[in-house]
Amino acid sequence: MVCGHGSRNRAAVDQFAVISEKLRGHFPDWPVDYGYLEFANPVIHSGLDRLREQGCNHILAVPGMLFAAGHAKNDIPSVLNTYQATHPGLTIEYGRELGIDPRMIRAAGARIREALDAASDEVPMHETLLVVVGRGASDPDANSNVSKITRMLWEGFGFGWAETAYSGVTFPLVEPGLEHAAKLGYRRIIVFPYFLFTGVLVQRIYLATDAVAERFPDIEFIKAPYLNDHPEVIETFAERVREITAGQNLMNCQMCKYREQVLGFEADVGQAQESHHHHVEGVGSGCTLCDPDGTCNGKCQVEAHSHEHDHGHNHGHDHDHSHDHDHDHDHDHHHHPYPHADHPLGPVTMKRKRD
Secondary structure, three states: OEEEOOOOOHHHHHHHHHHHHHHHHHOOOOOOOEEEOOOOOOEHHHHHHHHHHOOOOEEEEEEOOOOOOHHHHHHHHHHHHHHHHOOOOOEEEEOOOOOOOHHHHHHHHHHHHHHHHHOOOOOOHHHEEEEEEEOOOOOHHHHHHHHHHHHHHHHHHOOOEEEEEEOOOOOOEHHHHHHHHHOOOOOEEEEEEOOOOOOHHHHHHHHHHHHHHHHOOOOEEEEOOOOOOOHHHHHHHHHHHHHHHHOOOOOOOOOOOOOOOOOOOHHHOOOOOOOOOHHHOOOOOOOOOOOOOOOOOOHHHHHHHHHEOOOOOOOOOOOEOOOOOOOOOOOOOOOOOOOOOOOOOOHHHHHHHHO
16 A cells, blocks of 8 residues: 655656556565555545455555655654544554665666766866755654755765755755855756656656756756656665565664754654644645646746745745645644744745735
8 A cells, every 4th residue: 555645736646646557566476555644646545445445454554755754754654543443353563664775865866867867068077066956844754864865976976065955844945055065167957856756846856946946047957857656766666665665664764853953943852743624634635727637837936926825924935825736735734833934045935025
């Protein structure tokens, strides 16, 4: 059972479904299904229902997440535990996120190599700067993992320099991150979204790249493709399933803010870990602004401005409930505020631009 987040973007949902299809090739004797936390169907419990209808009483569930933040640590386990508790005789075992893995590094390297091969001009690696863009979370452990991916790719390729930016929640956001990178004197900048699938956040990254490129016409900006269903990504998913069967499905909790007093996040220790996605399960599936083939065209970035919600508090999230396909907000309005929500290169940057 592959457990995803969900998106209003049809192309993103279709791409996630491909993961389940390809995993069937790794486990031909097992039924394989999938479901989403929110914004798309089928929801997770529907996928679990289908597996039970096929006679399954032992389900191996893996999070369709690059890193372990709130969704992988709280929301998905809560949904799985609730389902198991209401279905006696059913056992659900939960695997870990894709995480830092040599296979994922190889997949990322292959996508960057595609961008380099398609570049028009030959620019030496030492004159090329890499910017890796992660999702961004209110969990510093997940954010730091993006930085490790950046370092592995930086040294692996031998780029002159590398920076890490994030699409939301934390800092630096993409545009200020690229502005900083553009001032470092490199002839070429490669922007690589470290994302599994397409959607509004990937489109936002590419739009920010275009905006900064206009301001720095002497620099060649290259937009690398996201991970998608690269064979090494599929193999990593399969390995996470095999880890469950071998009893090796242990999440690295050394720097988890819910267990340890992580600098700046001390108030999160011992916080109740529960899901707050029930009210949006399957809601909002199918954005009407996307291109006919399901590709996000960025129109939602404009439309969203008129749909802002004031929840009376600041979690450091973009609360666009109407058009943000890839969940650039949290529905958990009971957790502690992100301590750096007012950082000038973070969430406040986006709000200032919209104002």
